[in-house]
Amino acid sequence: MDEINIVKIGGKVIDNDDAREVFLKKLSKIGKNIVLVHGGGKVANQVLSDMGIEPKMVNGRRITDAQTLKVVTMVYTGLINKTIVSSLNANGRLSIGISGVDGRLLDAVKRPVKDIDYGFAGDITTESVNSNLLANLVELGYMPVIATIAADRGGQLLNINADTVASTIAAGLSKIVKTNLFFCFEKKGVLMDANDDSSVIHLLNSENYPKLSAQGVFSEGMIPKLENAFKTINQGVNKVVIGNFSDIETFFADGECAGTLICK
Numbered sequence: 001m002d003e004i005n006i007v008k009i010g011g012k013v014i015d016n017d018d019a020r021e022v023f024l025k026k027l028s029k030i031g032k033n034i035v036l037v038h039g040g041g042k043v044a045n046q047v048l049s050d051m052g053i054e055p056k057m058v059n060g061r062r063i064t065d066a067q068t069l070k071v072v073t074m075v076y077t078g079l080i081n082k083t084i085v086s087s088l089n090a091n092g093r094l095s096i097g098i099s100g101v102d103g104r105l106l107d108a109v110k111r112p113v114k115d116i117d118y119g120f121a122g123d124i125t126t127e128s129v130n131s132n133l134l135a136n137l138v139e140l141g142y143m144p145v146i147a148t149i150a151a152d153r154g155g156q157l158l159n160i161n162a163d164t165v166a167s168t169i170a171a172g173l174s175k176i177v178k179t180n181l182f183f184c185f186e187k188k189g190v191l192m193d194a195n196d197d198s199s200v201i202h203l204l205n206s207e208n209y210p211k212l213s214a215q216g217v218f219s220e221g222m223i224p225k226l227e228n229a230f231k232t233i234n235q236g237v238n239k240v241v242i243g244n245f246s247d248i249e250t251f252f253a254d255g256e257c258a259g260t261l262i263c264k
Contacts, residue, residue, distance in 0.1 A: 003178040003238075004138055005032055005252070008166035010039030011185035013245045014080060021087060023184065023245040028093035030252055033138045035169065036088075036095075037146045039162035040080040044072045060221060064119040064159040072159050076147040077101075085145050095143040100124075100150030100160060103133045106168075108150035108158045122150050122158030124165070126235060129172030167228040174236035181237050183225055184245040189260035190226065194219045200243075204262045206230075229262045239263050 007027065013019045027034065041062065045055040048071050056063035064072065081097040088095040100106030106129060108122030137144045148165045151157050163183070170181040192199040192212075201212070209230065212218065218226060229240040241251045243259020250258045 001033060001135065001139060001177055003033060003180065004135070004173050005034050005180045005182065006037065006166050006170040006173070007034055007182045007184060007248070008037045008039075008162060009184045009245060010041075010162055012042070013184065013186060014038060014040050015042045019186075019245065020084075023248065024084065024087045025091050026246070026248050028088050028091035030249065032252055035134055035138065035144045035146065035173075036084070037148065037162060037166040037169065038076075038080060038084060039148065040072075040076050041162075043080060044075045047071055047075055058116050058118075060224065061118060061161065062121065062159060063117075064121050066120065069120040069157060069159060073149050073157055077149050081145060081147040088143060088145070093143055094141055095145050096137060097145045097147065099147040100165065101157070103130060105130045105133055105146070106150040106160065106165070108152055108160060110152060110156065110158060120156070120158050122152070122160045124150065124160060124168050126168055126172040126175070129169055131169075131172045131176055134169070134173060135176060163225055163228050167232045170237045170240075171232045171235040174232075174238070179237050181229070181232055181240045182248070182251050183229075183240070183242040184248060184251075185242075187244060188247075188258065189243045190218065190222060192217055201260055204229075204260055206264060209262075226262075233262060233264055 048055050077099045085095045085097040106124050108124050111118045111121045111123050148160045148162045150160050170179050173179045188197055189200040192201055240262040241259050247258035
């Protein structure tokens with residue numbers, strides 16, 4: 001096996017049935033080794049609201065109390081995960097849905113309380129990734145589809161940020177195989193102007209990223225993605241691409257691709 005590609009899908013693509021199906025049909029036709037990581041926060045928020053529970057977020061991170069943990073576990077590992085897997089299977093791409101709990105894919109620790117108590121939110125490291133499990137599933141011909149619920153060594157379920165899961169799995173796998181990471185969402189890439197969808201920055205590296213960051217170019221929601229991206233590059237991931245879900249085929253093509261390419 002020459003490489004594995006980690007694809008993270010989230011944002012409005014998960015919420016929109018039509019957009020999700022367009023993406024999954026395209027993904028199912030790509031003849032590469034792929035691990036798919038999905039979010040689903042907006043769907044979980046809707047279910048929480050329907051139950052009379054107000055979703056709580058701080059700096060883009062969910063406050064996961066005991067009731068919220070039950071809901072996100074059901075939504076992420078159940079409804080969303082199985083909807084994605086069934087669609088991929090129907091489109092001819094054999095897939096298997098798992099979470100960080102299954103086969104101890106991700107050993108998490110509860111996030112320590114500092115300024116903010118995030119509740120049952122978890123943190124993971126590259127050392128906590130069961131990379132061999134994913135590599136074996138890929139070798140068997142499956143596309144693993146990962147829901148971002150994990151557990152600690154005592155069996156306590158924990159909610160993990162989906163971008164963090166994708167980045168950490170990519171970094172973990174990079175220790176045994178060439179690994180690429182793709183963040184797919186509704187924007188065309190990292191934008192120079194958040195209000196201009198055509199202002200895509202096509203290349204970010206260790207030279208121009210600090211300069212643009214100092215100028216305040218990047219939106220608040222994009223900063224954690226970029227920090228994760230450069231962290232994984234420094235940990236051995238070959239490349240990271242951030243871009244629109246509908247351009248997924250070009251991310252795997254040779255030559256210049258759509259979206260934003262991040263490399264050393």
